[in-house]
């Protein structure tokens with residue numbers, strides 16, 4: 001690892017906001033080139049700034065094919081505004097037709113934060129799910145489960161553990177010899193969280209998108225790598241033209257792929273597998289298919305990048321028919337973190353840095369009044385030099401959370417920058433919007449309290 005490489009510690013308190021560097025170093029794709037049919041305010045404002053393979057989810061949505069959304073919550077402490085951003089994205093994907101699964105990371109919280117499973121359960125329900133309901137998730141299309149009571153999640157993590165090692169954990173998480181092993185186990189359980197909705201008992205093969213803050217990207221890198229390593233077929237660009245399918249032979253498929261224990265090859269089996277690959281490709285409408293069992297590949301010269309998703313699904317389906325796991329690497333989206341109210345990082349352990357969803361309206365008002373301002377020290381200077389909305393917490397919170405209207409927001413931005421709108425005035429506007437928003441949330445929470453249990457999956461009631 002180079003000295004100045006960025007390492008994200010998902011449990012740490014540091015938070016890098018060098019988003020361009022993250023995109024570059026971790027190979028995220030900017031959202032800028034992605035056009036969405038009905039973007040939410042987080043999309044329109046560039047707050048959801050990057051993704052991995054979100055196209056495969058959007059394509060499923062466009063064609064009416066099934067897709068899933070999975071995210072997780074850490075049951076510890078109170079839910080605050082920062083947590084609501086993931087909920088807003090989950091809700092958006094749900095409105096686009098995705099089925100939603102939510103993992104309560106009770107095992108992770110127990111191991112890394114000392115929260116008992118019983119306590120984790122009550123925090124999850126009373127604090128998190130209660131607000132998910134209030135924020136408008138649809139209980140009919142949302143299924144909340146606990147890591148501790150869904151064995152497949154833990155089994156999957158354990159099983160995939162054999163495809164990684166401590167060197168990879170060092171590279172991804174910066175672990176060393178002193179690292180607590182709970183921090184090795186937790187990511188493997190999270191891998192199980194992210195991949196298990198694809199299993200037949202949990203909805204079956206379909207693209208899954210994981211909306212998260214970038215602090216969770218290490219887990220996605222790990223999960224995507226592990227899923228790919230289990231794949232029986234590789235799909236890549238051909239060096240000449242089109243796409244190329246090749247076999248990826250490992251322990252689990254050696255027999256099916258005709259590799260005899262003595263090192264010889266069972267030609268009959270190899271031929272049968274290649275015939276199946278050709279049939280799978282042909283079923284998508286390709287006619288020009290060049291099968292080369294001797295070189296171990298199938299070449300599809302007329303396939304383009306746009307065919308990749310369909311081909312990948314067809315190959316995973318075939319893999320499952322042949323007895324393999326057929327796991328698809330998950331997609332993900334990432335949002336910027338809102339600045340803390342004091343100008344520092346938003347944190348549950350620092351109540352002044354954020355609004356908790358249970359703060360009463362007087363507290364909301366008080367916190368916003370004291371929030372970090374992007375205005376000048378005196379009115380005279382502010383009128384002359386203008387303010388900076390990019391660091392003004394009141395403005396930022398309107399943009400991230402409270403104000404839906406883009407045109408109005410642009411007006412506020414311009415008049416603050418020009419010095420026409422004063423810092424105190426911006427705060428008052430924010431207070432008005434925030435108290436309306438929070439007041440409505442609290443009312444909704446009361447109205448939807450009876451729904452909390454209906455969010456729970458069968459195995460979690």
Ligand code: TRP
Nearest residue numbers: 070071072073074103105190193
């Ligand atoms: N590790 C996450 C957190 O700290 C919680 C989590 C568990 C999660 N499983 C997940 C997040 C799966 C996204 C997807 O908040």
